[in-house]
Amino acid sequence: xxxxxxxxxxxxxxxxxxxxxxxxxxxxxxxxxxxxxxxxxxxxxxxxxxxxxxxxxxxxxxxxxxxxxxxxxxxxxxxxxxxxxxxxxxxxxxxxxxxxxxxxxxxxxxxxxxxxxxxxxxxxxxxxxxxxxxxxxxxxxxxxxxxxxxxxxxxxxxxxxxxxxxxxxxxxxxxxxxxxxxxxxxxxxxxx
Amino acid sequence: xxxxxxxxxxxxxxxxxxxxxxxxxxxxxxxxxxxxxxxxxxxxxxxxxxxxxxxxxxxxxxxxxxxxxxxxxxxxxxxxxxxxxxxxxxxxxxxxxxxxxxxxxxxxxxxxxxxxxxxxxxxxxxxxxxxxxxxxxxxxxxxxxxxxxxxxxxxxxxxxxxxxxxxxxxxxxxxxxxxxxxxxxxxxxxxxxxxxxxxxxxxxxxxxxxxxxxxxxxxxxxxxxxxxxxxxxxxxxxxxxxxxxxxxxxxxxxxxxxxxxxxxxxxxxxxxxxxxxxxxxxxxxxxxxxxxxxxxxxxxxxxxxxxxxxxxxxxxxxxxx
Numbered sequence: 001x002x003x004x005x006x007x008x009x010x011x012x013x014x015x016x017x018x019x020x021x022x023x024x025x026x027x028x029x030x031x032x033x034x035x036x037x038x039x040x041x042x043x044x045x046x047x048x049x050x051x052x053x054x055x056x057x058x059x060x061x062x063x064x065x066x067x068x069x070x071x072x073x074x075x076x077x078x079x080x081x082x083x084x085x086x087x088x089x090x091x092x093x094x095x096x097x098x099x100x101x102x103x104x105x106x107x108x109x110x111x112x113x114x115x116x117x118x119x120x121x122x123x124x125x126x127x128x129x130x131x132x133x134x135x136x137x138x139x140x141x142x143x144x145x146x147x148x149x150x151x152x153x154x155x156x157x158x159x160x161x162x163x164x165x166x167x168x169x170x171x172x173x174x175x176x177x178x179x180x181x182x183x184x185x186x187x188x189x190x191x192x
Numbered sequence: 193x194x195x196x197x198x199x200x201x202x203x204x205x206x207x208x209x210x211x212x213x214x215x216x217x218x219x220x221x222x223x224x225x226x227x228x229x230x231x232x233x234x235x236x237x238x239x240x241x242x243x244x245x246x247x248x249x250x251x252x253x254x255x256x257x258x259x260x261x262x263x264x265x266x267x268x269x270x271x272x273x274x275x276x277x278x279x280x281x282x283x284x285x286x287x288x289x290x291x292x293x294x295x296x297x298x299x300x301x302x303x304x305x306x307x308x309x310x311x312x313x314x315x316x317x318x319x320x321x322x323x324x325x326x327x328x329x330x331x332x333x334x335x336x337x338x339x340x341x342x343x344x345x346x347x348x349x350x351x352x353x354x355x356x357x358x359x360x361x362x363x364x365x366x367x368x369x370x371x372x373x374x375x376x377x378x379x380x381x382x383x384x385x386x387x388x389x390x391x392x393x394x395x396x397x398x399x400x401x402x403x404x405x406x407x408x409x410x411x412x413x414x415x416x417x418x419x420x421x422x423x424x425x426x427x428x429x430x431x432x433x434x435x436x437x438x439x440x441x442x443x444x445x446x447x448x449x450x451x452x453x454x455x456x457x458x459x460x461x462x463x464x465x466x467x468x469x470x471x472x473x474x475x476x477x478x479x480x481x482x483x484x485x486x487x488x489x490x491x492x493x494x495x496x497x498x499x500x501x502x503x504x505x506x507x508x509x510x511x512x513x
Contacts, residue, residue, distance in 0.1 A: 017357040018409050022402025022501050025265055029359050032252055062265030066252035080247075082359045125410050129495075134470070136444045136456045144444075 009116050012123035016083050016110055027082045027110040030064040031103065035075040040093075045075035047096040060107065077102060085112035246369045247362040258363055266358065268399065271390040274310070278382035281366040281375060282306040307382035314385030316512070317393065319346060321400040324510040329499055332491045334425075340417035345404055351377035354403050358383075394507060406501050413492045414483070422482035426459070426466075429489055436462030438485070440478045443468065457481045 019025055033053070035045040049067060057065050077089040077099070087106060091099055146153060161169075247253060256272070259279075263270035285306040292302055322345050326338050333341075344350065352373035355361075360379050364371045371379075388396040419425050423438075430438050443456040457477040459466045467488055469480025487493040 017354060017403070018406040021409055022406045023267060025267075025358070029261070029265065030258075062261050064254070064257045064261045066254075068252050082357055084361075134456075135446055135454075139444065 005117055010119050011116050012119060013121065014123060019110065025082070026060065026062050026107065028063050028079050028107050029082050030066065030080045031106060032066040032068055032078040032080075033075075034068045034070055034073070034078070036072055037069050039072055042075040044093070044095040044099055045091055048099045051096060052100060056103065063107065077106065079106040079112075081111050083111050085115065087112040087114060244370060255363075262359065262363060266399070268387055268395060269391045270386060274386045274389050275383070277305045278307045278310050278386035279360070279363050279365055279379060280304065280306050281364065281371075281378070282308050283367045284365045287367055307379065307385075310382040310385035310389070311378050312385070313388060314381035314383065314396075315346075317388055317396050318381060318384055318400050318404065320510050320512050321397045321505070322346060322404065324505055325401060325405050328503065328505060328509070330490070330492060332489065334490070337417045337419070337490065337492075341408070341413065344416045345407060348373055348377045350407055351380050351404070354407065355380035355383075358403065393512075397505065397507070397510065401501060401503075401505075405499070408499055409501070412494075414487065419483060419486055422479055422486055426482045426486055426489075429486070430461050433489075435464075435466075438466065438482070440481060442474065459485045 015021075016027065017025075019027070033045060033049065035042040035049070037046070053065065053067070057063075075091040075094070077091055079087045079089075081087070089102055089106075091102065094102070248255065259270075259272050259275055263272075263275065285304040288304055289302050293299075319342070322342050323338070326333070326341055330338065330341075355376040358380070360376060360383070361370060364375060364379050366375050368375075384396050384399055387399055426438050430436060438459050438461045440457050440459050443458045445456070446454045453472055454470060455472070455474050455477040456468060456470055457474060457480075458468045459478075459481045467481050467483075467485030469477050469482070469484050471477030471480050484493075
């Protein structure tokens with residue numbers, strides 16, 4: 001994003017009027033081709049009008065095409081959309097192929113794309129299918145019968161083993177290996 | 193005289209020779225540009241905000257082509273004279289007749305037809321189809337809910353929104369520009385009437401389905417219609433469907449006697465969980481749970497099957513009255 005786009009309107013890609021859900025409606029409603037009859041910069045536009053414009057109008061009966069000659073001015077494409085947007089494109093020194101491509105772009109978009117910055121390339125009205133997390137979600141059924149405050153419920157799940165406990169465990173294991181009950185030895189030691 | 197001319201020519205010849213060294217081409221903005229623009233901006237500011245100009249006032253405007261393209265864009269076959277009548281508002285027709293009468297045009301030529309009849313016809317068709325569509329899509333919904341959703345779809349705002357996005361704004365003959373939302377909505381109904389006249393009621397039904405019913409897509413139906421007194425309605429529905437008496441039970445609570453207390457209540461009928469709900473006290477939570485249960489029973493909960501906008505309702509199911 002450059003400095004000139006700081007105040008550009010921003011938004012998300014959206015289909016106007018649920019377009020395409022029932023039937024598809026081409027959003028470009030009229031296009032105006034402005035050109036000069038003898039200036040060199042309009043040469044591509046004149047070629048386009050001569051060779052492709054009638055076919056374009058026949059293929060797209062839903063788009064009203066206006067052709068407006070004017071003297072010594074740069075050739076211009078102006079598209080008007082159903083949502084009220086108006087897109088202005090300078091076609092100075094463009095060839096007829098380039099103009100065909102630009103017109104194809106105007107035809108296939110659903111508003112003036114150059115006047116909006118897309119924040120994301122996608123959008124959803126339902127960001128989470130599961131819904132928000134709540135403290136009641138996936139709770140153990142035991143929690144219903146617990147009387148609070150309870151000691152188990154108040155301490156963390158992951159208390160690490162203390163050094164003393166570890167030592168006692170090691171000692172018991174050693175005594176078991178020797179064939180004596182560890183507890184008895186421990187009692188003896190304590191009595192001493 | 194000839195002497196004078198020769199003197200002038202000599203002066204003209206000598207002048208460039210004298211100034212040849214000092215002349216240079218200047219490639220900057222002229223000194224008058226900035227004050228002129230400033231003055232123009234000042235005048236624009238003084239005039240205040242201007243009304244939007246109607247597109248029909250532009251040089252490149254052909255109403256007949258626009259009408260033709262309007263039908264083609266929507267993939268419909270309109271008879272252009274009927275379509276043009278659909279775009280003519282009654283107020284505009286009256287105003288135009290008055291204007292022509294003042295100009296001295298004979299009474300016989302003053303007949304300008306307006307869209308009043310087409311509008312009535314279109315409104316009738318639209319209502320009939322929307323009701324049939326909702327009956328088909330939400331069969332378990334009680335009549336009150338269907339009525340609320342129908343009136344949402346047929347409200348002036350919804351119809352005006354649809355009408356605006358179909359590009360009627362520039363085509364309407366009305367006394368004011370831009371046309372207000374009522375005019376837009378009426379014109380949409382008139383267009384539906386014109387479509388029924390041009391290519392039959394079936395095409396008009398499909399038009400309503402594709403452009404008006406689709407407005408329900410991804411809408412939260414609870415925003416459009418919330419059942420009042422949900423607990424009573426729920427026990428009534430449960431009695432009707434023989435599900436047993438609904439019984440609210442506390443599922444959990446959190447932060448009792450604090451500002452941030454939260455209760456979760458579930459509604460059971462015959463040991464089956466019907467719905468759950470949260471609230472800041474037990475009563476609110478019970479009502480929320482009842483609404484949740486009702487939504488599930490009426491098949492309009494959040495994760496319901498999406499509406500089918502491709503169905504072809506049989507014409508006999510649409511009650512045209």
